[in-house]
Amino acid sequence: MGEYVWFHDVSWHASYAIYFFVIGILAGLSFMSYGSWITPALRPLREKAAYGSLALMAVGGLLLIADLSQPLRFLNVLNPAYLSFTSPLAWGSLNIAAFGISSVLYIMALRKGDEVRGKQLAFVTALLALGLPIYTGYDLSVHQSRPMWNTPIMPVLFVALATASGSAVGSLMAGANEATQRVLREYMLWSTGAVGVILVSILGTTNYGGAASELTFVIMTTGTMGLIFIGFGLLAGTAAPVALLLVAHWREQQSGLMLASVLILVGSAALRYALLMGPQQLQTLY
Amino acid sequence: MSEELRLSPTETRGVPGKRRFAMVVDTRRCIGCMACQVACKAEYDTPLGVNRTWVPYKVVGKYPTVRRQFLPRLCNHCDDAPCVRNCPVEATFKVEDGGFILQRYERCIGCRSCMAACPYNARFMLPSHRTYTPITNVVDKCTFCFHRVTQNLVPACVQTCIGRSRVFGDINDPNSEVSYLVATNATQVLRPEEGTKPHVFYIGADRNATEFGRDAYHPPEVMEPERSAFKRNFKI
Numbered sequence: 032m033g034e035y036v037w038f039h040d041v042s043w044h045a046s047y048a049i050y051f052f053v054i055g056i057l058a059g060l061s062f063m064s065y066g067s068w069i070t071p072a073l074r075p076l077r078e079k080a081a082y083g084s085l086a087l088m089a090v091g092g093l094l095l096i097a098d099l100s101q102p103l104r105f106l107n108v109l110n111p112a113y114l115s116f117t118s119p120l121a122w123g124s125l126n127i128a129a130f131g132i133s134s135v136l137y138i139m140a141l142r143k144g145d146e147v148r149g150k151q152l153a154f155v156t157a158l159l160a161l162g163l164p165i166y167t168g169y170d171l172s173v174h175q176s177r178p179m180w181n182t183p184i185m186p187v188l189f190v191a192l193a194t195a196s197g198s199a200v201g202s203l204m205a206g207a208n209e210a211t212q213r214v215l216r217e218y219m220l221w222s223t224g225a226v227g228v229i230l231v232s233i234l235g236t237t238n239y240g241g242a243a244s245e246l247t248f249v250i251m252t253t254g255t256m257g258l259i260f261i262g263f264g265l266l267a268g269t270a271a272p273v274a275l276l277l278v279a280h281w282r283e284q285q286s287g288l289m290l291a292s293v294l295i296l297v298g299s300a301a302l303r304y305a306l307l308m309g310p311q312q313l314q315t316l317y
Numbered sequence: 318m319s320e321e322l323r324l325s326p327t328e329t330r331g332v333p334g335k336r337r338f339a340m341v342v343d344t345r346r347c348i349g350c351m352a353c354q355v356a357c358k359a360e361y362d363t364p365l366g367v368n369r370t371w372v373p374y375k376v377v378g379k380y381p382t383v384r385r386q387f388l389p390r391l392c393n394h395c396d397d398a399p400c401v402r403n404c405p406v407e408a409t410f411k412v413e414d415g416g417f418i419l420q421r422y423e424r425c426i427g428c429r430s431c432m433a434a435c436p437y438n439a440r441f442m443l444p445s446h447r448t449y450t451p452i453t454n455v456v457d458k459c460t461f462c463f464h465r466v467t468q469n470l471v472p473a474c475v476q477t478c479i480g481r482s483r484v485f486g487d488i489n490d491p492n493s494e495v496s497y498l499v500a501t502n503a504t505q506v507l508r509p510e511e512g513t514k515p516h517v518f519y520i521g522a523d524r525n526a527t528e529f530g531r532d533a534y535h536p537p538e539v540m541e542p543e544r545s546a547f548k549r550n551f552k553i
Contacts, residue, residue, distance in 0.1 A: 037368060037371040037373055037390075037438075038366075039438045039441075040441075040442070042429040042430075042432035042433035043429060043433060098428075099426050099427045099428055100426075100427025100429075100442055100445075100454040100455065101425065101426050101427040101454055101455060104424075104425075104426040104427070105426060107406045107424060107426050108405050108406060108426065110406070113406040113407055113424060114405070114406065114407075115404060115405055115406060115407045117401075117402045117403075118402065118403050118404055118405040118430065119403075120403070120405035120428060120430050121405040121406075124405065170430075173399075173402075173403065173434075174399070174403075174433055174434050175399065175436075175511055175512065176399070176434075176435075176436030176508065176511050177433070241510075242528060242529045243529045246529055311433070313529065314436075314438065315438075316529075317436075317437070317438055317529060
């Protein structure tokens with residue numbers, strides 16, 4: 032054996048990727064619910080998306096807390112005496128808490144049928160929801176020693192992923208409503224297209240980086256990680272749904288849209304897993 | 318360091334009236350006895366499976382003139398520490414006088430953000446079961462033996478190093494041994510491109526050992542069974 036290295040574990044495990052996935056969908060659903068106040072075609076989704084978003088927030092919050100090795104100390108993050116604003120996690124925890132409060136108030140307004148307050152709260156909730164994928168992307172991009180993570184486009188990618196997966200869930204919820212599906216089809220097409228463009232640019236800059244970047248590129252594109260990232264994420268989860276949504280025959284059929292939605296969800300889950308786990312692999316050998 | 322070059326207000330190297338402890342590791346003198354690793358384990362009762370300091374090696378050269386090249390590793394107590402920036406609850410902090418990067422165990426929430434931020438893998442999660450101490454399930458790291466240094470002792474690894482490979486002292490003191498070694502030898506730090514301004518300086522280290530090798534993607538097969546056994550037995 033030519034060398035001896037000490038075993039290092041990855042810092043963040045797969046449960047964090049599930050959290051990213053859940054938080055992306057809930058942000059996307061919040062966008063849909065707010066969108067229903069501006070685009071009448073989305074009206075059937077307003078309540079469903081708001082309830083779904085809040086339910087997923089509860090799941091996501093519990094996942095995040097359970098992932099801590101000291102779960103009961105999650106309150107420390109909300110303690111002003113401890114909070115460190117140089118950390119994206121601090122901003123993220125405040126964002127999640129504010130989003131939760133705003134979501135509850137929004138749903139209360141919806142139940143009361145208060146249109147004016149409902150629209151205002153929908154705007155605030157959607158704005159806070161936008162912060163969730165931004166902070167999760169930023170959470171990765173601040174790590175300057177991690178190739179692929181350390182790119183300013185990561186928060187933008189997470190917003191695009193959130194819009195794509197939120198629209199996909201919205202499309203599955205909308206059923207046979209043609210007007211709603213027509214709008215969601217455009218959302219899915221453009222956001223998934225944006226995901227593809229961003230991923231290709233990230234892969235390109237990673238491949239032309241230094242030794243660590245190049246090795247990370249190799250890890251991301253070969254073996255099991257390659258199957259997840261390129262196979263499920265880029266080909267099945269990004270290229271295939273974009274193709275489905277572009278082809279006239281499929282885009283007009285509900286089965287085609289459903290297939291595209293499912294593929295987008297599979298792809299966005301795979302991408303989040305690969306983007307989280309892949310760039311951590313090389314570091315374990317340093 | 319001139320004031321013009323100082324990029325971060327947290328830097329303490331070269332600041333008058335402040336101490337800035339640093340370690341010099343002369344790899345030419347390291348014989349790979351791992352006594353530093355053992356001394357550290359004894360000092361802190363560090364559990365199995367994790368280390369505050371460790372000594373990896375690579376075999377370099379061409380047969381028959383081959384040798385093991387050791388590279389003792391530990392927390393670099395960076396002047397611009399990314400772990401400090403990334404901790405959401407200030408559980409990780411920098412001691413202004415001395416530059417120690419320390420951990421508040423009672424405050425750590427175990428989000429592992431600092432572990433992800435550290436370019437040197439110097440941080441680890443303590444396992445949930447320990448024999449002699451209740452400090453579990455929080456992130457731990459090398460402290461430059463803060464408790465010893467404040468008693469005018471050197472860190473345990475330095476104390477025990479039989480080849481005097483490790484030298485410790487205040488780099489802001491022009492008369493200290495570390496200042497002399499850094500001033501009179503070609504030194505390097507690990508991953509300087511990350512901008513962390515580490516304070517562990519290596520003499521005689523080779524790029525083979527300090528950078529990611531091309532072989533990182535093809536680790537020796539024997540490592541995989543060992544790694545899986547490690548993960549199976551130590552739930553960290």
